Amino acid sequence: MAIDRKTVEHVARLARLQLTEEELARYGQQLGAILDYIAKLEKLDLAGTEPLVHPAESSNVFRDDQPRPSLPRPEVLKNAPEKTDDFFIVPKVVE
Amino acid sequence: MTDALELRQSIVSRKVRAIDVAENALRRIESVDPRVKAFLSVSKEAALAQARRVDEKVARGEKTGPLAGVPVGVKDNLCTTDAPTTCGSKILANYLPPYDATVVRKLREADAVILGKTNLDEFAMGSSTENSAFFTTRNPWNLDCVPGGSSGGSAAAVAAGMVPLALGSDTGGSIRQPAALTGTVGFKPTYGRVSRYGLVAYGSSLDQVGPFARTVRETALLSEVISGHDPLDSTSVDQPAPAFLERLERDVRGLRLGVPREYFGAGLDPEVRASVEGAIANLVAKGAVRVEVSLPLTEFGIAAYYIVAPCEASSNLARYDGVHYGHRARGYEDVVSLFSKSRKEGFGPEVTRRIILGTFALSSGYYDAYYNRALKVRRKIQEDFNRAFEACDVIVGPTSPTAAFPVGSKAEDPLAMYLCDVYTVSTNLAGLPGVSVPCGLTKSGLPIGLQIQGRAFDDAGVLRAARCFERELGLALPWPSLT
Numbered sequence A: 001m002a003i004d005r006k007t008v009e010h011v012a013r014l015a016r017l018q019l020t021e022e023e024l025a026r027y028g029q030q031l032g033a034i035l036d037y038i039a040k041l042e043k044l045d046l047a048g049t050e051p052l053v054h055p056a057e058s059s060n061v062f063r064d065d066q067p068r069p070s071l072p073r074p075e076v077l078k079n080a081p082e083k084t085d086d087f088f089i090v091p092k093v094v095e
Numbered sequence B: 001m002t003d004a005l006e007l008r009q010s011i012v013s014r015k016v017r018a019i020d021v022a023e024n025a026l027r028r029i030e031s032v033d034p035r036v037k038a039f040l041s042v043s044k045e046a047a048l049a050q051a052r053r054v055d056e057k058v059a060r061g062e063k064t065g066p067l068a069g070v071p072v073g074v075k076d077n078l079c080t081t082d083a084p085t086t087c088g089s090k091i092l093a094n095y096l097p098p099y100d101a102t103v104v105r106k107l108r109e110a111d112a113v114i115l116g117k118t119n120l121d122e123f124a125m126g127s128s129t130e131n132s133a134f135f136t137t138r139n140p141w142n143l144d145c146v147p148g149g150s151s152g153g154s155a156a157a158v159a160a161g162m163v164p165l166a167l168g169s170d171t172g173g174s175i176r177q178p179a180a181l182t183g184t185v186g187f188k189p190t191y192g193r194v195s196r197y198g199l200v201a202y203g204s205s206l207d208q209v210g211p212f213a214r215t216v217r218e219t220a221l222l223s224e225v226i227s228g229h230d231p232l233d234s235t236s237v238d239q240p241a242p243a244f245l246e247r248l249e250r251d252v253r254g255l256r257l258g259v260p261r262e263y264f265g266a267g268l269d270p271e272v273r274a275s276v277e278g279a280i281a282n283l284v285a286k287g288a289v290r291v292e293v294s295l296p297l298t299e300f301g302i303a304a305y306y307i308v309a310p311c312e313a314s315s316n317l318a319r320y321d322g323v324h325y326g327h328r329a330r331g332y333e334d335v336v337s338l339f340s341k342s343r344k345e346g347f348g349p350e351v352t353r354r355i356i357l358g359t360f361a362l363s364s365g366y367y368d369a370y371y372n373r374a375l376k377v378r379r380k381i382q383e384d385f386n387r388a389f390e391a392c393d394v395i396v397g398p399t400s401p402t403a404a405f406p407v408g409s410k411a412e413d414p415l416a417m418y419l420c421d422v423y424t425v426s427t428n429l430a431g432l433p434g435v436s437v438p439c440g441l442t443k444s445g446l447p448i449g450l451q452i453q454g455r456a457f458d459d460a461g462v463l464r465a466a467r468c469f470e471r472e473l474g475l476a477l478p479w480p481s482l483t
Helices: A005-014 A021-043 A073-077 B006-014 B020-038 B044-059 B104-110 B152-159 B176-182 B216-226 B269-285 B298-319 B335-346 B349-362 B368-388 B414-421 B425-430 B459-473
Strands: B040-042 B071-075 B114-118 B166-172 B183-188 B208-213 B254-261 B287-294 B395-400 B434-441 B447-453
Touching: A005 A021, A005 B254, A005 B349, A021 B114, A021 B298, A021 B349, A021 B414, B006 B020, B006 B044, B006 B216, B020 B040, B020 B044, B020 B071, B020 B114, B020 B152, B040 B152, B044 B114, B044 B459, B071 B104, B071 B152, B104 B114, B104 B216, B114 B152, B152 B166, B152 B176, B152 B208, B152 B269, B166 B183, B166 B216, B166 B447, B176 B183, B176 B434, B183 B459, B208 B216, B216 B447, B216 B459, B254 B269, B269 B287, B269 B395, B269 B434, B269 B447, B269 B459, B298 B368, B298 B414, B298 B425, B368 B425, B395 B459, B434 B459, B447 B459
Parallel strands: B071 B114, B071 B166, B254 B287, B254 B395
Antiparallel strands: B040 B114, B166 B208, B183 B208, B183 B434, B395 B447, B434 B447
């Protein structure tokens, strides 16, 4: 069962992935095949089973709220594809 | 290449110099890596400088760490301040991390010599290293075959004698499967045993860093170095790191080997089956106890994994936005097209596929049908293991259903590639320790791996059982042919 083009397009938009028509069709096909396989989980009786989000199921871990130095600004910015001295550069997002 | 323990001993007793060991390893890389392609980058200058520091420490009579002068390879999804960390992805092609991963810091504190960063499937998603954006690593036992993945570079580097030790990461089998396919030992510790700080996240509730080596003793040594609580990883467990090496030997007599019948069903290559069965019989003949166990959820592991891991990946990989670091597309119109174009250009097909799958499974209307259902199956899988461990000490079986396969043979069929991990994904879903040890060669001379899984936090027991197999089988594999 291939996933229809509209659904793949919607998901790709949610994931911020710009895909071509050909890619939408191909990923739709492959996603369908994978989901067909995953459908075998429907055979299991899961009534009364709680989801296991995490193997350790630990509760929150807190540390003392003590100020510590952050990374120096030049270190933070050194990998930025576009920057000024102190800032990341992005396209204008507010009118 | 000598054993890491012997190397260290020779260096600290001044029989050999760390600088000579490092130069030898670099020469070995220079001569064989053009064929194997295990390393994405080699840190020659940094390695030589570090080796000199070790020699100076030794000369001054200072205390040296447990890996003094030992060359180590590091998977390229572990952050290093002095070498690029690419994750095998174009999106991080020029990324130089501002901090070291905790395991890398521990290597440095142990006086190890980091030789370079090893190849992987992009973002550790794959079972062959064919998903690396840069090149495919080759299996030293047969260069036409894959080394497994995703930690294929680390596995191949150790198998080919370029380094005695390497670090990998394992989310669904990414240490154990390449170890099996390259005739090395690969260990995935219990979830929480090793810090994930500075390991580039793929599936955060599944990821764990672990070692590769050619022997169990060396594996235990490196495990000891990297284990332990880290305040920078809230999922790392607040327990002291156990002394794996000191208590590695145990009597094989009385060791209860759980053999799940589901691990020997359809899809298992007959040669792999015969080799694994032979290894188990060998230990039983020497006093180990074979216990038939059942893990009925085994056939559902892959399906559950390919919901849980892509869901976590789709969330983790949202950080690659072309703004803070990594690839940025040209010619965007607004901020959304900046994100969408940068991500499209930066991610390869398998990563894109998993992001789409994960985003789909988490999206409105599908969450319960997919993600929540998979998490319930995950609990059932953990319960399966708990039940089985009532009757046995460790669970043994094949690591991978086949030996190494030819480059390109599964590249067009994502699902066929996913099924390589049928025996390994459940370990991660349940958070358990697992190790692969060599148990033989196929008729065509490819390594076969035997997997040992244990109870949560019985890492020491798993390594002891692995040592029993290694000792009793006495394989002494030859060096791979590199042809």
